[in-house]
Amino acid sequence: MKNELDVYRSRDGLSQGELAEAVGVSRQTINAIERERYDPSLELAFKLAAQFDCTVEALFDPALDDSA
Amino acid sequence: MTTAESPTSDWLSKRQTYRHLMFGSVFGGVAVGLVLRFLDYPVVGEAVYWVGALAFFAVWKLSDVQLMDERDWELERRASLSALQIVGAVLVVSASASRLLTYLTEYTVPAFVWGALYGYIGLFIAFGLSYLWHRTRL
Numbered sequence: 744m745k746n747e748l749d750v751y752r753s754r755d756g757l758s759q760g761e762l763a764e765a766v767g768v769s770r771q772t773i774n775a776i777e778r779e780r781y782d783p784s785l786e787l788a789f790k791l792a793a794q795f796d797c798t799v800e801a802l803f804d805p806a807l808d809d810s811a
Numbered sequence: 812m813t814t815a816e817s818p819t820s821d822w823l824s825k826r827q828t829y830r831h832l833m834f835g836s837v838f839g840g841v842a843v844g845l846v847l848r849f850l851d852y853p854v855v856g857e858a859v860y861w862v863g864a865l866a867f868f869a870v871w872k873l874s875d876v877q878l879m880d881e882r883d884w885e886l887e888r889r890a891s892l893s894a895l896q897i898v899g900a901v902l903v904v905s906a907s908a909s910r911l912l913t914y915l916t917e918y919t920v921p922a923f924v925w926g927a928l929y930g931y932i933g934l935f936i937a938f939g940l941s942y943l944w945h946r947t948r949l
Contacts, residue, residue, distance in 0.1 A: 764822050772882040784881050 745804045749777045751795040766790040822876060829874045836866035895938065902931040 752762050752773075759777070763770040766787065775781035783791065792799045840863010847856030871878065906928050909920045 760823055768880040772880055775882055781882055
């Protein structure tokens with residue numbers, strides 16, 4: 744799924760590992776989401792949105808996904 | 812900024828350490844057990860095997876960090892599906908070929924082949940029962 748995770752992460756100056764620790768997953772999971780190879784669960788999507796103080800829709804855009 | 816619940820700063824390294832310990836225990840136990848059996852110490856080899864297996868469960872259940880995250884579970888789900896598909900294909904082809912060989916030729920299919928095929932059938936029965944159990948809960 745298309746997402747702006749790397750944009751928000753860069754905005755806040757976080758590494759993938761730091762973001763991973765903050766939301767309780769592995770760095771590989773954050774990397775897979777950013778590379779659009781893995782779609783997070785609703786729970787993780789909301790945790791990420793809470794971390795960046797934005798909405799889930801601001802982070803993830805399923806409408807831009809060709810396979811949607 | 813809203814801050815999500817923050818685990819300890821060394822959470823990721825602890826997770827990696829415990830995962831290495833967990834999988835190292837079971838694979839190490841199996842490997843050392845095999846070597847000891849080969850060196851004619853079968854009972855000691857069996858003991859090492861069990862120590863490795865129990866260490867695996869101990870680390871898994873008693874560690875204070877989450878060792879698997881949702882991507883790990885998704886990887887397991889996909890790997891399980893792929894493995895079942897491969898085993899299913901092997902079972903369909905091998906079972907038919909074994910029956911045909913028995914019916915049409917003098918060749919006797921070795922007992923271990925039938926054992927393996929019945930093992931595969933047992934695997935699919937276990938999968939079906941597990942599926943039905945989960946279906947009642949989801």
